[in-house]
Amino acid sequence: MIVTPLPSFDHVPDPLDRAPGELPRPLSEPLSPRAPDRVQTKRRRQAASWLSVGWLVSHLTVFGVRHDLWSLPPAYAASQIAAPFALALGSLYVALRPGRWGLGSSTAAVASLAIGGPAAFGLLALASRAPLRAGTDAEPLLAAVVCSDLMLVWMSAPLFAAAFALRRAFAAAAVWRSALVGSGVGLASAVTISLHCANADPIHLLVGHATPVAAGSVFAALVVTRWLRA
Amino acid sequence: MIGGGIARDPRPGEDPIDRAMNRYADGDDGAFADLFAGLGPRLRAFLRRLSGSADVADDLLQETFLRMHAARGAFARGRPVLPWAYAIARNCYISQARSARVRLERAATGEAVLEAAAGAGTQEQDGIARQMAEAVDRALAGMTAARREAFVMLRYEGLSVATAAQIAGVSEGALKIRAFHAYEIIRAALAEQTAPPTPAEAGAGSRSNPGSATAYGS
Numbered sequence: 254m255i256v257t258p259l260p261s262f263d264h265v266p267d268p269l270d271r272a273p274g275e276l277p278r279p280l281s282e283p284l285s286p287r288a289p290d291r292v293q294t295k296r297r298r299q300a301a302s303w304l305s306v307g308w309l310v311s312h313l314t315v316f317g318v319r320h321d322l323w324s325l326p327p328a329y330a331a332s333q334i335a336a337p338f339a340l341a342l343g344s345l346y347v348a349l350r351p352g353r354w355g356l357g358s359s360t361a362a363v364a365s366l367a368i369g370g371p372a373a374f375g376l377l378a379l380a381s382r383a384p385l386r387a388g389t390d391a392e393p394l395l396a397a398v399v400c401s402d403l404m405l406v407w408m409s410a411p412l413f414a415a416a417f418a419l420r421r422a423f424a425a426a427a428v429w430r431s432a433l434v435g436s437g438v439g440l441a442s443a444v445t446i447s448l449h450c451a452n453a454d455p456i457h458l459l460v461g462h463a464t465p466v467a468a469g470s471v472f473a474a475l476v477v478t479r480w481l482r483a
Numbered sequence: 484m485i486g487g488g489i490a491r492d493p494r495p496g497e498d499p500i501d502r503a504m505n506r507y508a509d510g511d512d513g514a515f516a517d518l519f520a521g522l523g524p525r526l527r528a529f530l531r532r533l534s535g536s537a538d539v540a541d542d543l544l545q546e547t548f549l550r551m552h553a554a555r556g557a558f559a560r561g562r563p564v565l566p567w568a569y570a571i572a573r574n575c576y577i578s579q580a581r582s583a584r585v586r587l588e589r590a591a592t593g594e595a596v597l598e599a600a601a602g603a604g605t606q607e608q609d610g611i612a613r614q615m616a617e618a619v620d621r622a623l624a625g626m627t628a629a630r631r632e633a634f635v636m637l638r639y640e641g642l643s644v645a646t647a648a649q650i651a652g653v654s655e656g657a658l659k660i661r662a663f664h665a666y667e668i669i670r671a672a673l674a675e676q677t678a679p680p681t682p683a684e685a686g687a688g689s690r691s692n693p694g695s696a697t698a699y700g701s
Binding site: 259260262265266267268269287288289290291292293294295351352353354355356357359360361419420421422424425426427429482483 | 508509510512528531532550551552553554555556557558559560562563564566567570571574612615616617619620623634637638639644646648649650651652653654659662663666669670673
């Protein structure tokens with residue numbers, strides 16, 4: 254077991270002599286296509302953000318807001334709408350902040366939130382106390398699958414937009430930061446589905462609403478990373 | 484001092500390379516030449532220590548700068564470019580190693596040792612220094628890539644534990660453990676070099692050829 258501080262490595266010789274003035278050979282390929290600069294990158298990200306929000310809002314408009322929204326108990330509204338909204342914003346903020354060295358937040362913080370965000374939403378789903386008029390379905394499995402499918406569709410466009418707007422954005426811990434982006438997108442979709450779906454059964458919330466958030470995080474980590482890694 | 488030497492953490496904005504990168508990220512293509520001149524040798528040395536091959540390091544350096552070009556819009560204003568560049572270089576090395584389906588090992592070809600600067604000492608001293616450098620080279624070749632990069636970043640690149648951990652995407656504690664294990668391996672290798680030869684060894688003659696050490700995939 255190692256304890257700090259590390260011993261001095263000064264006495265270890267360097268097998269590679271860096272000869273002064275040794276320059277590497279110039280680039281053999283021209284720098285094309287011309288990569289977007291900061292201003293263009295910022296515009297892309299803003300456009301992707303607005304498109305993602307518009308995508309979710311338009312779908313919510315089409316599917317309709319739940320009729321009992323304004324009569325929901327505060328605790329239920331907090332656990333199914335406010336909490337995932339805050340988690341979504343927090344996840345995207347932590348994923349995208351540059352950090353002290355331009356390499357983002359610490360890997361521990363990113364990983365904790367990438368796992369903790371979806372897990373917390375799942376636990377909130379299980380622990381939620383259904384409103385007095387709890388929506389139920391004759392076919393609970395079908396209802397959960399329908400919500401799950403909706404979530405996955407609603408997450409797809411924002412994830413695609415993120416892959417485009419955040420290309421080469423993560424130089425370090427790219428997998429975890431991509432997972433966090435996926436988690437943030439999933440949680441934003443969870444807010445949307447919570448504004449539409451009146452089924453308050455905890456199992457339905459866990460399977461139909463929370464599980465897709467985790468799936469989005471995993472998908473982003475395994476697939477979207479290839480575009481986001483610098 | 485932790486890790487060895489003076490930890491040269493970059494100070495944002497003060498370094499000309501940082502200013503060059505900020506100009507480049509803002510769209511000034513003419514700043515690339517300054518960037519390449521400033522970062523190229525250092526990144527090349529880093530890649531060469533990771534890969535053990537000058538040719539591979541040259542190729543990886545090309546790929547690194549191409550990725551830096553593609554990612555320039557994402558470079559955070561006011562941050563030092565060095566950790567960011569190191570992280571991208573490391574990504575290139577890992578990608579190349581994985582795509583080639585080779586284990587993340589490097590060949591102790593001895594080519595680095597051949598370039599070891601001749602010191603101002605006697606021929607015997609130079610020979611001892613060369614043997615020690617060979618031993619370090621073999622030790623680096625034989626250890627895992629994670630340990631090697633941790634040790635290289637702390638000992639030869641002069642990065643702090645915090646910065647190196649960020650580049651590697653691990654916690655500071657994990658990086659220290661890797662560097663410590665690497666150091667133990669190297670220390671053992673150096674101890675073998677300084678141990679007095681047994682009578683049998685003394686009469687055996689020439690040492691083994693360093694070029695036959697661990698190769699890729701073996």
